Amino acid sequence: MNQIELCENGIYAVWQVCDDLRLQLLHFSAQACPENEMPEEGFYALEVQVTGENCEPERNGIRHAVTSAGWRMQYIRHTDERNEEGRRITFYMQEPAMGLQARQIYQFYDGIQTVRAWAELENTGTDELGIEYVSSFALTGVERGGLSAPEDKMRVWIPHNTWCREAQWKTYSFPEVGLTSSQIRQRQHSATALSVGNTGTWSTKSYLPMGYLENTETGAALLWQIENNGSWHWEIGDQTGHYYLLLSGPTESDSHWWKRLKPGEQFISVPAAISVINGTFSQAVGEMTKYRRKIRRNHSDNVKASVIFNDYMNCLFADPTTEKEKQMIDAAAKLGCEYYVVDGGWYSAGYWWDSVGEWKESKERFPNGLVEVMDYIRSKGMIPGLWLEPEVLGIHSPVVKQAKPEWFFTRHGKNIQERSRYQLDYRNPEVIRYMDETIDRLIREYGVGYFKIDYNIEAGIGTETDADSFGDGLLSHNRAYLRWLESVMERYPNLVIENCSSGGLRMDYAMLARYPLQSTSDQEDYIYTASIAANAPTAVTPEQAGVWSYPLADSTAEQTAFNMVNALLMRIHQSGRPDIIAPECFAIIKEGIDCYKQMRDEVSGFLPFWPIGLSALGDEWISLGMEAENRIFIAVWRCNSKTETISLPVPQWKGRKAQARCFYPKSLPSKCIWNQETGSLSAVLPASVSARIFMLERLDAEDDA
DSSP: OEEEEEEETTEEEEEEEOTTOOEEEEEEESSOOOTTOOOOSOOBSOOEEETTOOOOSOOOTTOOSSOTTGGGOEEEEEEEEEOSSSEEEEEEEEETTTTEEEEEEEEEETTEEEEEEEEEEEEOSSSOEEEEEEEEEEEEOTTOSSSSOHHHHEEEEEEEOOTTOOSEEEEEETGGGTOOOOSOGGGOOOSOEEEEEEOSSOTTSSBOSEEEEEETTTOEEEEEEEOOSSOEEEEEEEETTEEEEEEESOOHHHHOOOEEEOTTOEEEOOOEEEEEEESOHHHHHHHHHHHHHHHSOOOTHHHHOOOEEESIIIIITTOOOHHHHHHHHHHHHHHTOSEEEEOTTTTOSSOOGGGOSSOOOOTTTOTTOHHHHHHHHHHTTOEEEEEEOTTEEETTOGGGGTOOGGGBOEETTEEOEETTEEEBOTTSHHHHHHHHHHHHHHHHHHOOOEEEEOOOOOOTTOOOTTSSSHHHHHHHHHHHHHHHHHHHHHHOTTOEEEEOBTTBTTOOTTTTTTOSEEEOOOOOOHHHHHHHHHHGGGTSOGGGEEEEEOOOTTOOHHHHHHHHHHHHTSEEEEOSOTTTSOHHHHHHHHHHHHHHHHHGGGGGGOEEEOTTOOOOTTOSEEEEEEEOSSEEEEEEEEESOSOOEEEEEOGGGTTOOEEEEEEEOTTSOOEEEEETTTTEEEEEOOSSEEEEEEEEEESOGGGGO
């Protein structure tokens, strides 16, 4: 046996080439591998299920551990090289009887405790191969370390995510998700697994494509994300006396994906990223945040962190007219907003849901043309934006008459209709041509500098057109859409495009590696929004996380400040009714935007942490911290708590001299004090429903120089 060991960026990894040339991944952790923990069975570095091929080991059910090609893969060689990102390890393997070759790639990033992993398959034989499953990352032995039983020490965090309830993480012990030892330890395996995933076009309609696994005894932990804008899957199960983790894109048994790999053809799996830490959840998210910034397309907006006004939420609600818009534009300009976005409804005189797709202005709403509103926005010093839903056509859209059936998702010979819309197939060159012409026209005619791209249907398992399976059609479409998006950004590099899918229902880093901005929720209640906003940095970098602030016309001063605090540590999506709100409240909104502009240069470097843990809807206290080089900003929300005082642990600054003060709002009462010895901030919020942002500023920063 031959072992390949490395320690890179604080990540310890050990692979083993067995005597029969099987490749095992024995260890992948922020802690060194104990010499006495070198198993002999399983621990395959890659899993591939091929249709019709036998798997001699016991596979059990529809789990994806121990696959027909995975257990027979033979090591050929590996390369260890460096590129502009960091170190890259590539393992070359083969299953000679099938004529299947594979490459398992691990890309490291200098200074970041995160690895990106994916697999590449190639049919080098003479017969077609049916691929039912391919892992992007496979790791067995996730429970190792410490003396306690897995039932006692292991915790898995699952990020539940849906409309108006985004980023709601829950923590489970292994027994709570059905993972309980019931056999002799060396033989422990079952016919089930904890499976979390998505099938369909809304990639995050039930869960974020993420998970977190921690060993509470040793402190070792893994945080992962799967980077696909459609179907994806991860599972934790037991096999050969150990627990395994598998990350992948779509699968046949879970998401109707099956790929016919013809001789000479290749397939590349969906990438996955794994942050490896020995510490806390906040530290893991910090490493993932650094990684997300590394892989993301460079865009000036992520540094500028411009203030956006959008006329939808608790504002015009997709019912714009020239008169209404001018009144709102005046208010937005006085507040200091820098973009003004006309949301839905600009293209139709009345009900428009089932007729969208032509993307031409409504003369009834804008008698002198929409250009009058766009010019008025510019005259007030702001950049105009428009709402667009480019992936659908309403079933009664005028464009349907010119479209061909091949434009749309098809299953069993029928074009799919969902909520009175057709799903456009972005593999079709005519669809691309039509949407390119639409984007070009709107920019040319209106000078649009911002698009809010929305997506409000779930088109299901995929399409059969030019595909080996429904899921194959969906994955190919997903990738074609990303290519189209990249082409738009290439043509218009300064264009800001917001990713919205009924809020945060496609909050994945296939999308967010391209889009500079993400809508985190469509939640209309500002108190619930606080919980979603506080957890949003688990899913998206702060500078990409757009959060609504929408004080109503009758808002009190405290309610107005609460709304502003929701958004101030990330990206402001201002809305509500600033045009008719009380002058005192208007001043509080403006104070918030002014404060934001004082600190937004730091947002693109913020690392999030949670002083009192992640939030759940209904919590009486919520807190989110953002750490910069020499300052920490802490948002605190009091949500009908009976007590007015809270202690907020900031352990990373324990023992440091710091000054504490209320950063926003200065006009409303609060108190705070920094406790140097305990590393905590004590705060008082007198009102039962209120929110503040406190700032800690180091007084001993020069001592570190």
